[in-house]
Amino acid sequence: xxxxxxxxxxxxxxxxxxxxxxxxxxxxxxxxxxxxxxxxxxxxxxxxxxxxxxxxxxxxxxxxxxxxxxxxxxxxxxxxxxxxxxxxxxxxxxxxxxxxxxxxxxxxxxxxxxx
Amino acid sequence: xxxxxxxxxxxxxxxxxxxxxxxxxxxxxxxxxxxxxxxxxxxxxxxxxxxxxxxxxxxxxxxxxxxxxxxxxxxxxxxxxxxxxxxxxxxxxxxxxxxxxxxxxxxxxxxxxx
Numbered sequence: 001x002x003x004x005x006x007x008x009x010x011x012x013x014x015x016x017x018x019x020x021x022x023x024x025x026x027x028x029x030x031x032x033x034x035x036x037x038x039x040x041x042x043x044x045x046x047x048x049x050x051x052x053x054x055x056x057x058x059x060x061x062x063x064x065x066x067x068x069x070x071x072x073x074x075x076x077x078x079x080x081x082x083x084x085x086x087x088x089x090x091x092x093x094x095x096x097x098x099x100x101x102x103x104x105x106x107x108x109x110x111x112x113x114x115x
Numbered sequence: 116x117x118x119x120x121x122x123x124x125x126x127x128x129x130x131x132x133x134x135x136x137x138x139x140x141x142x143x144x145x146x147x148x149x150x151x152x153x154x155x156x157x158x159x160x161x162x163x164x165x166x167x168x169x170x171x172x173x174x175x176x177x178x179x180x181x182x183x184x185x186x187x188x189x190x191x192x193x194x195x196x197x198x199x200x201x202x203x204x205x206x207x208x209x210x211x212x213x214x215x216x217x218x219x220x221x222x223x224x225x226x227x228x229x
Binding site: 004040041043102103104105106107108109 | 147149156159160161164207209215216217220221222
């Protein structure tokens with residue numbers, strides 16, 4: 001398994017509260033990603049990072065922000081959680097330019113329920 | 116824009132029979148193609164990928180996939196299905212070269228019947 005740790009693994013929160021999900025990697029990979037997985041939609045990219053303090057939006061970035069202050073850590077923040085953000089969130093990593101090309105490796109997921 | 120289609124939401128196959136999970140793609144230029152498997156309440160696990168070279172790619176757990184450029188397909192196959200192969204399978208594509216965005220399909224649930 002790729003060295004990716006997500007925390008918390010499960011969380012229930014109330015509408016309007018801020019939530020931060022943490023992703024920690026031990027592979028020293030340059031690229032880190034946050035995806036959400038919802039039935040019928042597959043995986044959708046929220047934000048990604050291509051280096052420390054270098055981040056960019058994905059296809060479903062509204063309502064989310066990210067930060068990457070160290071190579072190994074990538075935080076996803078829901079500033080004010082809404083019920084539509086109830087989902088499973090996956091952190092992922094990849095190593096651009098390596099022989100593995102764009103292969104993405106996933107963490108075990110964080111189940112978030114907004115009530 | 117690039118896209119991936121997995122036309123079957125679910126595939127049922129009897130244990131011991133060959134299985135095929137279908138994937139077609141659309142991308143500018145040459146593709147990188149991937150298959151992932153997801154077991155319940157787990158993250159996606161990388162199975163195999165096509166970058167270049169032989170059109171038949173072999174991967175983990177006895178799976179293989181065939182790249183067909185003319186049909187823009189990358190179907191996942193296994194000669195003899197196991198009950199333990201029951202899971203959700205995702206196909207993904209990106210343009211080749213450097214860093215490129217990876218697009219995932221919506222997934223196909225494989226059910227292997229004992």
